[in-house]
Amino acid sequence: MDIKNIIKKELMPAKHSNFTNRIGYIDFIKLVAAFLTVFYHFAYYKLNYRFVENEIYYPNVARIIMCFAACCVPLFFMINGALLLDKKRSWKSIYLKIAKIIILILVWSIVGFPSWFFMTLVILYLIYPVLQYAYRQSRLLFISILGAFLLMPFTYNALCLLLKIIWKDGSFCLAGNTFSVTDLTVTGFFTMYAVVYFLLGPVLMKRNIPLWVGIVSTLAGWFYVTVECTIYTNMNESMYDGVNAAFPTYGGLFLSIGVFVIIKHIPLKCATKILNWLGSAILPIYLLHMFVINCIKAIVGSFTLGLTTAIIGTLFIFLICILIGKVIEKIPILCWFMKI
Numbered sequence: 001m002d003i004k005n006i007i008k009k010e011l012m013p014a015k016h017s018n019f020t021n022r023i024g025y026i027d028f029i030k031l032v033a034a035f036l037t038v039f040y041h042f043a044y045y046k047l048n049y050r051f052v053e054n055e056i057y058y059p060n061v062a063r064i065i066m067c068f069a070a071c072c073v074p075l076f077f078m079i080n081g082a083l084l085l086d087k088k089r090s091w092k093s094i095y096l097k098i099a100k101i102i103i104l105i106l107v108w109s110i111v112g113f114p115s116w117f118f119m120t121l122v123i124l125y126l127i128y129p130v131l132q133y134a135y136r137q138s139r140l141l142f143i144s145i146l147g148a149f150l151l152m153p154f155t156y157n158a159l160c161l162l163l164k165i166i167w168k169d170g171s172f173c174l175a176g177n178t179f180s181v182t183d184l185t186v187t188g189f190f191t192m193y194a195v196v197y198f199l200l201g202p203v204l205m206k207r208n209i210p211l212w213v214g215i216v217s218t219l220a221g222w223f224y225v226t227v228e229c230t231i232y233t234n235m236n237e238s239m240y241d242g243v244n245a246a247f248p249t250y251g252g253l254f255l256s257i258g259v260f261v262i263i264k265h266i267p268l269k270c271a272t273k274i275l276n277w278l279g280s281a282i283l284p285i286y287l288l289h290m291f292v293i294n295c296i297k298a299i300v301g302s303f304t305l306g307l308t309t310a311i312i313g314t315l316f317i318f319l320i321c322i323l324i325g326k327v328i329e330k331i332p333i334l335c336w337f338m339k340i
Contacts, residue, residue, distance in 0.1 A: 027279025221255025284325020
């Protein structure tokens with residue numbers, strides 16, 4: 001392909017949408033992940049969780065539902081791993097992809113999109129050859145990498161929670177230094193928990209895991225995230241996030257695995273065209289949703305939300321982002337910034 005055709009392909013709008021290579025359940029997982037991401041960013045600080053200072057906190061329905069959003073970003077990492085680790089890519093294509101992502105970060109930061117996810121993707125692309133080699137050719141290396149990142153941060157975060165429950169005022173010595181249990185905090189290990197989700201993506205895609213396993217994993221993970229949120233809220237005497245903070249925990253991991261497996265079992269043939277069309281709009285939703293949310297806040301001012309209103313509002317933001325994205329995709333040059 002000559003330079004002229006490459007420029008035309010990249011900088012000019014596509015005349016026809018190509019959905020032939022799309023996978024229905026993958027698009028559905030993307031939609032669920034995107035919806036939960038928008039729901040979290042739009043509604044988290046606007047819902048009433050019935051938290052009262054100096055009283056024992058018990059999660060209400062709004063808090064429990066919000067905890068389910070703990071699978072949103074992990075699902076995106078799983079999808080990226082599922083779609084990329086089985087593909088053969090040249091070093092040149094990897095570096096070009098990294099450059100494209102960095103440009104998107106710089107450009108879309110203008111409208112305040114959450115760039116940390118793209119930054120983590122850059123890191124995953126940098127170590128992509130090693131991860132792909134481990135997945136495709138070295139079972140030992142695959143298990144070693146997976147085990148290492150399960151140990152830190154997932155197991156570390158689980159131990160932190162356990163220690164805070166059974167030994168809240170304790171302290172211990174490590175490498176000649178004394179540490180207080182109260183000083184231990186949940187860590188994402190520089191967002192490198194993403195490696196675990198990235199590696200598990202293709203495994204979940206290829207294996208036929210029973211539906212009941214997905215249901216049990218979802219319920220167990222959701223329960224874990226909710227309990228952890230409740231415990232930390234009571235310990236800190238302030239509302240604990242329980243969404244972002246749950247990404248590098250076993251609760252978030254089991255919840256994400258379960259949701260992936262359940263969706264994979266849903267018969268979606270009758271809605272394939274709709275899912276393909278919506279699935280192609282996920283990047284605009286991610287890039288634009290914070291801009292739309294901030295516009296709503298600027299217009300409406302301070303407000304609170306009920307759970308039903310929050311869901312309806314999320315769907316509205318979803319639709320607005322899709323429409324804006326579809327318009328931009330039709331504009332020469334600008335369309336380049338709506339795809340990776």
